[in-house]
Amino acid sequence: MSVKVIIPAPLRQYTEKNDSVLVDGQTVDEVLHNLTERYGDLRKHLYSDEGKLRSFVNIYRNDEDIRYLDKGSTAVKESDVLSIVPSIAGGATAMADGLSLLTKD
């Protein structure tokens, strides 16, 4: 079973310019795993070196942020659309601020 994944503009250079890709999987984690298997250069922009989804990478199932669903275990079905949505963050200093960008857990 495959779902449609919407690729944001900055990442299309790694998906052969496609703005959406059909990917197999039953859960968000499976879909993202298969997506980054197919397009290896995507991986470092989506996942940290520890293999965790980066804090500024948001995944929506249809209109809902998966953080408020079952996170990576969120189930997907054929008609669902997964979107990779950026948050944009930065700041003047590298000073540790001890606060994650968005509350995840």
Next chain:
Amino acid sequence: MARAGVARSYPLIVRAASQQAKHIMAFELRRKEWERIEKEGIAAYPEECCGVLLGKEQEGRKVLSDIVPLNNARKDSPRNRFLILPEDFVRSEREARARGLDILGFYHSHPDHPARPSDYDREHAWPWYTYLILAVEKGQPRDMTGWLLSDDRASFLPEEMTLSDDGTKFEARSGT
């Protein structure tokens, strides 16, 4: 402030096109948008301002046509952090598309800090987008520089910027 100072404070540095980013971009903007970003930086001082850069990209040449100031969502630490929430991003993208434009990147200010990306900037950056950084020192705008994340995420590469009013070119001296 004297407009001539803009060109003077950004000596053009000739450098070979780097192989570190898939697409080496050139960024064009008008004085009008430049000054609007400076005004945003002054108004937000001592906090950071942030916003979206709208325009069109063709064959590695990005042309800015408008800026959209956004709310800095980092209420806990607005003097050294900025955050654009995903819902604001989605709204901006929708508005851009309705105007036939794309999001080319983002600007933010560094209050009392140089106009170069911090490690925090780099760790949170997306490829392809232009990151414009304006230094605001004691409430006055200083340097503005443009940066692109390298493909391996290890560094920010200075992006050549051109003032389209008179063709002045300037580029930041080096990445981090």
